[in-house]
Amino acid sequence: MTRSHVLGDSATMLRRSLLHMRRYPSLTLFVAGIPIVVLLLFVYVFGGTLGAGLGEVAGGRAEYLSYVVPGILLVTVAGAAQGTAITVAMDMTEGIIARFRTMAISRAAVLTGHVIGAVIQTMLAVVVVSIVALAIGFRPTTSPVAWLAAFALLGLTAVALSCLSVALGMMTKSVETASNLPMPLMLLPFLGSGFVPTRTMPDALRLFANNQPFTPIIETLRGLLDGSPIAGSGVLAIAWCLGISLVGFLLALRLYERLPER
């Protein structure tokens, strides 16, 4: 198996994922829809009150909007991961996967196609959610270079969660389970610094919130968008993403190898 074939086969598999996406745009819209509802809910229903509790600067709805956008963007990425797990679980039940396995194709190509396809879908949803945030008054205060860096970090997070959700999608025996497994991912931004500062949480929860992977990612995003201090969060965020990507991809590869034995 030459390397050019691995790349070529991955590109073929990506084309297949994109065709699926183009034929069924409703899933992409659904993936973007949930975070938009959460965004509107938190800004317009809770935002006035939550903004006042942010701390240092006396705040209101506008301040809360700028605080919550990074968390909402992560909810978007996590929600897309759920969609990916469902897509993969459905795909694995199709006979076409058995056909791929009887052909001389690189094992990684099928997975790479799914992961890159999922990342593209996720980033489309991120763009849609960002546009809604801008439309309701969100204004990042930093330079375009920082915005690009924020977009890149979201992309890296999307890679990590896509790898993980491809593995979760393969692990499950039914599509129903696949739709539930990544559910905790959607909750993690809430159990971190996504929606309120962690310092008001009870001790045990705060300890979890400060040390779970989404918090450094959210803090880094926040810093890149509103100029607040990032400190060590940046390195931690990238390390978490790379770690999750690696574990997810290797797990998915192993699950793919022993697929029909289950």
Next chain:
Amino acid sequence: MIGSNRPAISVRGLRKSFGPLVVLDGIDLDVAEGTVFALLGPNGAGKTTTVQVLSTLLSADAGQIRVGGRDVAREADAVRHAIGVTGQFSAVDGLLTGMENLRLMADLWHLGRADGRRRIDQLLERFDLVDAAKKPVSTYSGGMRRRLDLAMTLVGEPRIIFLDEPTAGLDPRSRRVMWQLIRDLVARGVTIFLTTQYLEEADELARRIAVLDHGRIVAEGTPEELKRLVPGGHIRLEFGDHDTLDRADRTLPGSVRDDETLSLQVPSDGGVRALRSLLADLDRASIDVHGLSVRTPDLDDVFLSLTGSHDTDKAVPR
């Protein structure tokens, strides 16, 4: 004899268990190049597992298996270059169109753009899918899906093709179409390993048939050899009254009479020649026949006579 004697597939002592369940219990097979080999058996006999092992989808627990001269365990990729598989659950992408499915195969076989397009057009033509080429596969009928499935298998021009129950669930017309496509493949020198539940299908297509039951091969031979092993073929005649029945009974020695239904069972292979001579005999004796039916040996007979232990609840009363 057509085709060479070099085996396209050779299997020695194949064993496979899933946990405590023994699915394949020591199987030996040889399939000559350029022939059709049929593996015949009921649901759960191990047919699909056999195909999965031979097509590198599953690893065997024990046994020596060579496909296209290569070892399936040690040279899986070389085997994959030589084979094509069409499973009983169609291996097509339901979200894509027929054309896109074929394109996908052409890309994965690394055919150039022009080569790929030429082969796709030929296959669409040959499998009567030109009109449906741009429609999503989810709108296809069962027969169309199965034809697309086989067409996708052929994109890579494999020398050995596994067909796992290729006509299960198809209507009689689609079944005939599939049979003709399979015959065309053999005429081009392709080796076919076919699994089926239908004795008729194996009879139509295969040069050799192996009967699989509970993970063992219980009989192997040509269709004729197998049918000779199977008693139970007869012609059933019905008459209007006891008098006619008596005369017929005397005319046709060796038959079994049933006074209650005024009928006679005449042992026969059910062929046209046998039927013609039987009718001639009756004609000469001026015997009036009210009803006539032919019963040929089927898979149930094969199993009843070969294993004697096939699900008793499925045995047909006669």
